[in-house]
Amino acid sequence: MINLNDIEIAQKNVMKPIEDIANEIGLKRTDIEPYGNFKAKINLPLDLPEKKDSKLILVTAISPTPAGEGKSTVTVGLGDAMHRLNKKVMIALREPSLGPVMGMKGGATGGGYSQVVPMEDINLHFTGDMHALTTANNTLAALIDNHIQQGNALKIDQRRIIWKRVLDINDRALRNVVVGLGGPMQGVPREDGFDITVASELMAILCLAKDIKDLKSRINDIVVAYNYDKKPITVSDLGVTGAISLLLKDAIKPNLVQTLEHTPAVIHGGPFANIAHGCNSVLATQTALQLGDYAITEAGFGADLGAEKFLDIKTPVLGKTPDTIVIVATIRALKMHGGVSKTDLELENVDALKVGFSNLKKHVENMQRYNIPVVVAINKFTADTNLEVQTLIDLSDEIGVSAVPADVWGQGGAGAIDLANKVIEKTSEVHEFKALYEADDSAETKIEKIVKTIYGGTNVEYAPKAKQQLRQFKELGWDKLLICMAKTQYSLSDNAKLLGAPTDFTIHIREFNPKLGSQFLVALTGNVLTMPGLPKVPAANHMDIDDNGVISGLY
Structure with a gap:
């Protein structure tokens, strides 16, 4: 038996035309927008x-x-x-990010004889959703800086801009940057930074929005900065909700593909x-x-x-x-x-x-x-x-x-x-879902329930900045939002080296990122980073494309 790697298995597979997959699950030709022969956008509502x-x-x-x-x-x-x-089964997966694909993890389309295809397309540019999100995010960043440059009518404090630029690749050199250098015509100098695209609030919003109307409402509520009086500035204040939303008009549509065995699969959105x-x-x-x-x-x-x-x-x-x-x-x-x-x-x-x-x-x-x-x-x-x-x-x-x-x-x-x-x-078993916390629990109570019940920790320690933010959130009425913990994936604790099921540990929260459009607070724990770096030998080092366009080294 010849041992084939993932991409070789995928390349030997004979895919069905995407119209056939759509037809098998009850979709009409007008329900989909084909992107080539083997992938398509689904037009909603159905x-x-x-x-x-x-x-x-x-x-x-x-x-x-x-x-x-x-x-x-x-x-x-x-x-x-x-x-x-x-x-009659449907699979629903996230879209891969180019960061892990080119970095350490590799692709995210399954493996061996259990893959979604076309795996090369899905792992690379797919239908352009990641690029649309990146562009929308950075358009908003450009509009913020332009507003400051053009007179700053909203009195945005450039020291308190919390909206970062993004890139869908691991690039540690961009975690902390200075923009606006070069004189008066080049913008107002300020500290800035990049997150990876999948950590963007726009990604979360795209994945939580029910339709275009909900998408726009959530984008409207994004807090991008604070003014000199420490009051929040939103996308609504900037008056650019429509512009940001229209850049996502196609990205909001789910993508239809298939497995090696022609099981229909929907792939859409990719937050880490x-x-x-x-x-x-x-x-x-x-x-x-x-x-x-x-x-x-x-x-x-x-x-x-x-x-x-x-x-x-x-x-x-x-x-x-x-x-x-x-x-x-x-x-x-x-x-x-x-x-x-x-x-x-x-x-x-x-x-x-x-x-x-x-x-x-x-x-x-x-x-x-x-x-x-x-x-x-x-x-x-x-x-x-x-x-x-x-x-x-x-x-x-x-x-x-x-x-x-x-x-x-x-x-x-x-x-x-x-x-x-x-x-x-x-x-088929009858059961009644039991939520972990109540919607009106405070942020501290929600975090404590996550840490003690899910992680098995005994205590939560807040850095001075995090404590100050919690006080501010309470004043602004944000203290009962949902909680999204940013924590190492390798351990139940915030210390990646503690494997198994550690006990008697403390979770350390250094700061929060308020994401009003997503309707949650991101709690940054330990030393987790929102812009990863590449490993010493990235997966990219093993990738190639031959004269006939055949890709190798993509897993």
């Missing part, structure tokens, strides 16, 4: 009967490690398995879960629910980040909570959480697996806290031994959750039939 009985399945994972977890791969494989079982809310768009998930009997979606990184934000930030807007949560785990990653180095992961080590199981156990308990049925998906690797797999099944059984092995990388949907049957069974 003129289809409202469905209220579709099942929503959320895929999340344990805390990520360099050993890999494969959440997107399992999401795709599970969808393909349900498709094989003749279920460590520095943003980590979920694909409400419109994408609603569309998947409207078009399928089962909608399978994912939330970024571990369940302490993406899933928590899905349940506490996204579902109030979506109007539906998951019917089942799937937590992806690998033997390799759990052994790493148990203290095994990456070089020794191929060796059987049941003792380390038992120690590392504490991480999975904590995530299971957290999701069960929301009173939603949970299934553990064991994403199999070739080095996993029968004893290790059975040990993980037994350990999961002891805490009252089914763990089902799935070989989705090597077998695609065929490798997840047992997982699919268990998930389908769980979606």
Whole structure:
């Protein structure tokens, strides 16, 4: 058997024309705008009967490690398995950011025989959504600086501008910059900085907006700066809501593609879960629910980040909570959480697996806290031994959750039939969602519940700046907004080196970013950065395109 890598597998696949995929799920030709032969925008709203009985399945994972977890791969494989079982299923994923694609992680379209395609397009420029968001964000930044240059009628304090420019690539050199140098005709000099595009508030707004009207309303409310009296200045004050909104007229439409096995997939929006809310768009998930009997979606990184934000930030807007949560785990990653180095992961080590199981156990308990049925998906690797797999099944059984092995990388949907049957069974269980916090809880109370209940921490420590901001937010009436924690993905704590399920730790909040358009406050913890850097040897170093336009090295 020839061993192929992800991109080689994808390139050998024969895709169906996107019109055929659309037709199979009940879309008319006028419901889509093709971008080439194999991807399309979906025109909303769809003129289809409202469905209220579709099942929503959320895929999340344990805390990520360099050993890999494969959440997107399992999401795709599970969808393909349900498709094989003749279920009307739709997959809803986030769009990859060029930052990780060119950096350390690589692509985000699944792997092996469980991928969404065309993977090269999706991982690169796709339908231009990221570029539209980048342009809209930076247009707003330019309009702010122009307002100051042209007389500053709003009395914007250039020391208190909180709207940053963005770029969809990891570039640490742009974290802190000075703009406006070169004399009076070049603008007003001030300190500025760049975030990565997926951390932009516009990305969050795009993913939370219900329609164009809601998009404009949210953009209207964005706080971009404060004036000399320390009063907030919004996009509405600048009078440019329409201009920013129209730049997103196409980006707000979900994208339709397919898996290797021709299961329909909607891919839209791409906020990171460590520095943003980590979920694909409400419109994408609603569309998947409207078009399928089962909608399978994912939330970024571990369940302490993406899933928590899905349940506490996204579902109030979506109007539906998951019917089942799937937590992806690998033997390799759990052994790493148990203290095994990456070089020794191929060796059987049941003792380390038992120690590392504490991480999975904590995530299971957290999701069960929301009173939603949970299934553990064991994403199999070739080095996993029968004893290790059975040990993980037994350990999961002891805490009252089914763990089902799935070989989705090597077998695609065929490798997840047992997982699919268990998930389908769980979606029929009657349950009543239990929110983590109340909408009218204070910001401090919401944060404390997240830290103590979800992370397992014992205390929250606020830096002087964060304390001052909380006082200001209370005066402005922002103190009861939702909370979006910006925290390392590698640990339940804010210390990336604390693996497993640490206890007796303190979460350190250094400052907040108020995002009124998104209707949440971002709490920056530890040393998490909103503009990542590239690794010593970026994934970009291994990429190429030949004379015939065939891409290699993209994973």
